[in-house]
Amino acid sequence: MMQLPKGYVILPEALLLKMQQDLIDFQQRQAALEQKIEELTKQLHKNSGNSHKPPSTDAFKKPIFNNRQKSDKKPGAQPGHKGSTLTMVDNPDKIILHKVDGTCICGRGLGRQPVANVQRRQVKDLVKALIEITEHRNEVKICSCGQIHYGETPHITPVKYGDRIKSLSVYLNTYQFIPFNRIQEFYHDCLGADISDGALQDANETSYNNLEQTEQQIKGHLKAGEVLHNDETGIRCEETLMWGHGGSNEAYTHYAIHKKRGVGAIDDIGILPGYQGVSIHDRFIIINLVAIAFVMPIC
Numbered sequence: 001m002m003q004l005p006k007g008y009v010i011l012p013e014a015l016l017l018k019m020q021q022d023l024i025d026f027q028q029r030q031a032a033l034e035q036k037i038e039e040l041t042k043q044l045h046k047n048s049g050n051s052h053k054p055p056s057t058d059a060f061k062k063p064i065f066n067n068r069q070k071s072d073k074k075p076g077a078q079p080g081h082k083g084s085t086l087t088m089v090d091n092p093d094k095i096i097l098h099k100v101d102g103t104c105i106c107g108r109g110l111g112r113q114p115v116a117n118v119q120r121r122q123v124k125d126l127v128k129a130l131i132e133i134t135e136h137r138n139e140v141k142i143c144s145c146g147q148i149h150y151g152e153t154p155h156i157t158p159v160k161y162g163d164r165i166k167s168l169s170v171y172l173n174t175y176q177f178i179p180f181n182r183i184q185e186f187y188h189d190c191l192g193a194d195i196s197d198g199a200l201q202d203a204n205e206t207s208y209n210n211l212e213q214t215e216q217q218i219k220g221h222l223k224a225g226e227v228l229h230n231d232e233t234g235i236r237c238e239e240t241l242m243w244g245h246g247g248s249n250e251a252y253t254h255y256a257i258h259k260k261r262g263v264g265a266i267d268d269i270g271i272l273p274g275y276q277g278v279s280i281h282d283r284f285i286i287i288n289l290v291a292i293a294f295v296m297p298i299c
Contacts, residue, residue, distance in 0.1 A: 025055040055233060069126035088122050106166055130167070130191050161195065169195065173204060218252050222271050230272065230281040247271045 004010065011019075048055040077083060085118055100110050138151035165187075172178045172186070180200050187193045222228055235244045235257070243261045247254045247269075258265035266272050272279065 001238070057234070086122075086124065088120065092122060131193060134162075152164075161193070161199060165191075165195070166199075167208070169200050169203050170207045173200065174207075214252070218254050219271050221252045222247050222249060222254060223275055226277045228275060228277055228279045229269070230279055232265075234261075245269055 042197060044235045046053055048057065100113075100115075136153050136155055138153050140151070141149045147233050148181065169183055169187075172183050173180065178186075180197055182193055183200060184197075187195050197214050229248050230246070232243050232245045236242075237257060243258050245258060245265055254269075254271065256265070256269045258268060260268075
């Protein structure tokens with residue numbers, strides 16, 4: 001009987017061929033999977049900066065770059081910087097006089113000494129009560145004939161928030177982008193007022209309706225201008241992808257949110273259709289289709 005070296009075994013030829021084929025199949029599957037992983041990894045890391053994808057598809061995965069460059073300048077204002085400082089007002093709301101009393105080191109009393117000068121110091125602060133409550137009392141009179149007459153008032157509900165409170169909430173929400181719950185916390189903590197979601201929403205809707213004429217005026221100025229800049233970008237609104245459309249010139253800017261990116265949105269917004277000036281935009285093909293009557297430089 002033949003003696004095999006240590007570590008060697010005898011296998012049937014058919015089994016050996018099968019094992020060799022299995023190894024080849026495994027290596028081929030491994031290579032295919034590795035290629036697939038590489039393709040998926042590249043696809044996962046694609047964005048508008050390293051591929052043909054538009055910026056609107058970046059969503060919340062846009063890379064954050066630190067563009068600050070190290071310099072030898074010290075922190076804070078630099079030499080030559082035009083600063084600003086608090087200035088006094090001529091007519092303060094309240095004056096507190098700090099009198100000189102007591103005695104001098106020489107022993108003379110100071111209470112009856114004439115005032116040689118008055119030094120002014122001013123403190124600017126919020127008033128203690130930031131909310132002013134005005135009560136409207138409507139007279140009720142009964143004529144001798146029995147007819148009842150009421151004093152005229154623009155207020156119907158027993159208690160409501162005034163226009164200044166509503167205007168502040170619109171400013172905080174639509175300009176400073178502060179959500180309703182934080183506005184409510186601010187009103188409660190700083191103003192002692194508890195304002196509801198409905199009141200905040202009603203204030204926004206009232207402001208929106210009141211600005212309709214202003215919006216039409218802005219659109220009119222944009223359409224009448226010689227040059228109009230146009231662009232659109234994808235934004236997240238109500239958990240879905242929508243489109244922010246912008247039109248501007250040197251003096252006016254108009255923004256609109258629309259579900260569509262192309263012709264439907266352009267027609268609904270109503271600035272580009274019929275425009276006769278120079279429209280500056282990117283290479284979005286839809287604008288080229290709509291913009292028939294004006295010159296179209298590409299930015």
